[in-house]
Structure formats: structure tokens, C-alpha cells
Amino acid sequence: MGELQLKDLYTGFRDPEVIQGYAKLIEEEAKKLSSPINIMEVCGGHTHTIMKYGLQQLLPENINFLHGPGCPVCIMPKERIDHAYILAMQEDVILVTLGDMIKVPGSKGSLQDARAQGADVRFVYSPLDTLKIAKENPEKKIIFFAIGFETTTPMSAALLDVVVKQNISNILFHINHVTVPEAMELLLADDECKIDAFLGPSHVSVISGSQIYDKFPSEYKKPVVVGGFEPVDVMESISMIVRQFAQKRCELEVQYKRAVNTEGNLKAQTLNENYFEKAPHFRFRGLGDIPNGGLKLRDEYSAYNAEVLYEELLKSELIDDHKLCICGDILKGKATPPQCSIFGTACKPSTPMGSCMVSSEGACAAYYKYGNLL
């Protein structure tokens, strides 16, 4: 047997014949439906797979996608980005964060703008890379602006674990970790909610297990299929959802069985619990305040908490989006990007007004980037 290549891991999951095979299967099942199904893909990663591979073009007209709030960059409210901006502008601070968080505009500008003004802002691939920056800059305070849903939380916890155990004094944390199920519950509480079923992100459940969605079929009567991100994964997940409706079932199912089980990664969960607890409230951009929707550092680690140490500099005043921006309705699945009056004109990836246009996982960025020929 030859050496395993990366390509071997995904080629089968992008196979044109398999994708078309699922399209036929879905079409057959969809004929049995009495009404259309609106499927919310909670995660921006799924939105991008759907758009990049043009999957909607392969589906019958009675299967619709609603784009959900599961992008950590999209849901970050302006006041939290302002915190990052203010911290970055402190002379003795290096602000560290992940990927395209640095492009999102707050009320003062983005972290990219702060960098153009002379601030030291860096992005890392893994939070643990922050250790190297701290070691190379002993005279500076390194503030890790932690973002992300369940997927990235254990990486922040792992960094905290090293910092605490090795008593590293120049790394601080600004925690903005959020959780998926609470956001989904908030969407369902809305009277105008159009969601019939959820496509759940597999990477979240690799950490938290599929169990986090138990209540959706039972209490809310909404089926959930936890699916992977390759086009074949998405098509199979859609077929599983459609089949549930055709057979009048309402269940939690896992398509991504190759890495997801009921309990999830218990080691990662323990690490998270050691350092984080539920914040009573976390404001999501566009969605508003979500009870228990975010995490905060446990009080015993306040010495590492930049929000506590820099409290006087960081305002708690809430800042809303530009009034023409409909990111909120897009994140709730109530509107699609082309329905926004500034989509592709005043608001473009090069000059974003709302966060959905900034993030590489945002719905507006996906529509702008991949267009829509249908």
C-alpha cells in the first residue's frame, strides 16, 4: 500500500458521481413532501460548502437553506471588537487573535486599522503559538483575544492551562467563546422563525458530542442531522433530513459518524470546565442578548483576565450595527444577503459594513465570493 496522502482523505467526499447520486436520491424523497423544508445550516462552514460547490443548484425547489449564526466572527458585537481595538492600542500590548477576526470593523475601526495606526496585532493558527510571542517579548503584555464556538474553546483552555501551570505572567485573556445550542433556541423562540430542521456542525459535536442537540427533536420538534463539511457529507445530511420528513420522523441523527459520538471529547470538556464557566449573558451581534450563550473565565483566574485588569479602559456601552445593515436578520435566517440594500454596493469584502461580509465564513461573503448563477 502506498503512502497515505492528504488527497485520499477528501477525494471520495468530493466525488462528482456520489454528489449527483445524492442529488437524485433527494429529488425522489422530496417528491413525497407535502410542503417545502427550510433547513438551517447553523455553521458558516456549511454555508460556504453549499455556495462553493453550488449544491443548491442540485436540489429540488422545495428544499431551501437558511443561513445560521454559527460564525464566531459574524456574531461578535461591535463593543467587544472595540475592546480588542482599545487593548491593541495600548503601548505595551501585543494583541493576538485568530484569522480574519482582525478584519471586522468595530465602532473605531478594525484590528487591521489599529495595526495601520501602529498597534502590534498578530494572528496565530493555534492559540499555543501565543507562548512563543510571549517568550520573545518579555517586556510586553500579550493579550489573547479568544473567539469561537465549542470547536476552538479547548484550544484557548489548553493555552490557559500552560500559562497557569507555568505561571507565565505576561499572557492575558479576553474571552469571547460562545455556544451553539443556546443560539439555536433563541432563533426558535422567534414568532417569525421559518426553520424546519437543522444541519448541525460536525466539528462542534466532535468536542461536545451529539447530545447537545437532544432537546431539539424532543422539545422543539425540529430534526437535527450532525453533518460533515465536504460536499458529499452535506448532500448525505440533506438526504437524511428530507427522508425524516418523508417518513414523518423527527430525530437527532449523525451523518458524520467517522468522528462524532454522543458524549464527545471528554478530555477537552474537562479542560474547558477547569477554566471557563457559563456567562449569565453574552450579546450576539444581530441576535441580541443570549442567556448562557457565552463563556467567561472562572473567578479564580481573574489575574489572567484582561477584561478585569483593563476594566477602566473598556466601555460596557452596547453599540448597534449600521441601520442599513441587515446582518441580524441574515444571522437569524430571516433574510438572505441579496435582500440587503447595501449588499455588493456599499458593503463589499474590501469595505465591509457588517460582519457577515467580513468573515470568510459569513453568508454575505459567501454570496459575494461565489455568486449565484441560478
Added chain:
Amino acid sequence: MNKQITLAMGNGGEENNELISKVFYKAFANEILEKSEDAAVIHNGELAFSTDSFTVSPIFFPGGDIGKLAICGTCNDLAMMGAKPKYLTCSVIIEEGFSLEELEKIVDSMKKELAINNAVIVSGDTKVVPKGSVDKIFINTTGIGEIEQKGVSANKISEDDVILLSRDIGCHGATIFAAREGIELSSNLQSDCASLYVQVEALIKEGINITAMRDATRGGVSAVLNEWAKQSNICIEVQEEKIPVSQEVYGLCEMLGFEAMNLANEGTFILAIPKADAAKAINVLRRFENSANSVEIAQITQEYPAKVILKSGHGTKRFLEMPTGELLPRIC
């Protein structure tokens, strides 16, 4: 446009184009500049004239260094207009404290690459600036070439042409990104950095009637195809699975969420060739190691003028947009 210069404005994509058109073209507008070719065609169409500055970090990378790049870059801009590179100038800005040994290594690379192009440096300038004023060394090269085939232009591509690609894409961008960010890859990934006039000369000698050529540097294949679609007001329909991408580049893209089509190249070029000449052109290109895998990747239509369409193997299609922003890895 942002009121301050950001890194995104140098990305070879949308922000970069906006900066160039709203600041430089606005001030310097003239008939030659506005053609937006790889090199200006001057002196009754006999000469091509081009300049480029090189600020790459790290300055030594697998497959090349800043010196090789400084010669390839400018010579390739001339070659893409069907011109034989002849005379170059070289202007160097060096940071105080830079090692003489490294400088000699860079200059030696330049010498070797000049020989490949049969070109000479005829004038130059050297500046040394205080530490911190530049990142190690910046090199500017300007070149003049003799046009061997007249009329090569990105402004006259039509439905009679097809689009060819000389080799697999994204090697330079992926190499530099991995080296800059300290991503350790156990692979043979190296920059495609190479001089292209040898291939162009062979095409001309074989009598291929080249419509347009462009090396896919910053902004990658996406930027070139989009620029061409706009400049010639045509629709370029690309068959996605025909675009060759190496295992190593694909791996890095998968890991970080990049698209190979947006990554920079330094020895990969795109050609618009009349349909009748396409097969012959591919045969000529395949004689060279650097373009042994050249392929036809796209047809020209008028379906969506000024747009590029990517067609998938599973029967869907989407627009391929101009790249925007800085290259940043995905979050999760």
C-alpha cells in the same frame, strides 16, 4: 477606500486595483498606462518597458531568493508582451546591519538568472538606510525588452481564443506563506520562480499567434482571469477540475482555508491562444520542464461578459471573483 494604506491594498486583488486606479492612474493617466498590460509598449511598438519592486520575506525560500525573483519578475513582465528581455536597471535598498555574505548570495542569483534571459544590468543604485527602515533588503528592477511578436494584448481576447495554463498553480504563494509563518511541512513544496522567456521564444519561433499572456503573480490565477474578462469584455468559462494543483499546495489550502487560484505564482503563466493554435502551443510548452503539464483550462463565451465562471465536475457553476483582502487563515 480606506483612508490609510493597509496590507490588503498590496494584495494584487480588488483593493490593490482600487488604489492604483484612484491614486496613480488618476494622476498619471495616459494612453499607454491605461492599457494595463504587464509591460508598457513604447517606441512604435518595438520595445516593452516594465518595473517591479521586490520586498519578499523571507528573502531566501525553497526554490529561490529575492535576487532570482527580482530578475524573473521584471523579465517575465517583458516576456508576457512577447518581448525579449535586454537591458535592466537594479536599485537596492539595504537595511544597516545586513550581512555582506547574504548580499553576495543574492547578487549571484541575479547574475545566474540574467544569463538565462540573456539580459544585462546596465545601471543601478544602492541605498543603505537605518535599521528598521526596511525589512532587510528591497530590490527594484526595471527592464527594456525588444518585442519579437507584436500585438500581444490582454485587451483583445475573443471567442476565437481558448485559455491555456502553463503548469500547476500556487507553489510560490504556498511556499512563502509556509516559510513566513513557520509552518513546518514535510514536503517538496518549492516556489515555481523561473524565467519564462525561453518558453515564449519557442512559441514565437513555432509561429503561434499569441493573443495574450500574463504571469499569474500576486492575486494568482483568479486575478489574471478576472482582469482579462474585464479588459476584453468576455466571459471566461473555466473547467475547475482541469486546473492542476499539487498535493502540497492543496494540503496547505485545505489546512488553512485558502484557494489555490488566489495564491501567487512566479513562473506560471496564462495564455490566450486562437483555438486553431491551441494544441500546437501545448505541444511546444510541454517540451519544457517548467511547463510539462500545460493544459487548456477555459473557453471564451459572451454568457456573462466581464465575468469568470467556474464549472464543477458535478454539474454546478459559480462565479470566480477577484481575490480580496489579506491572506488570513480560517478560524475553525
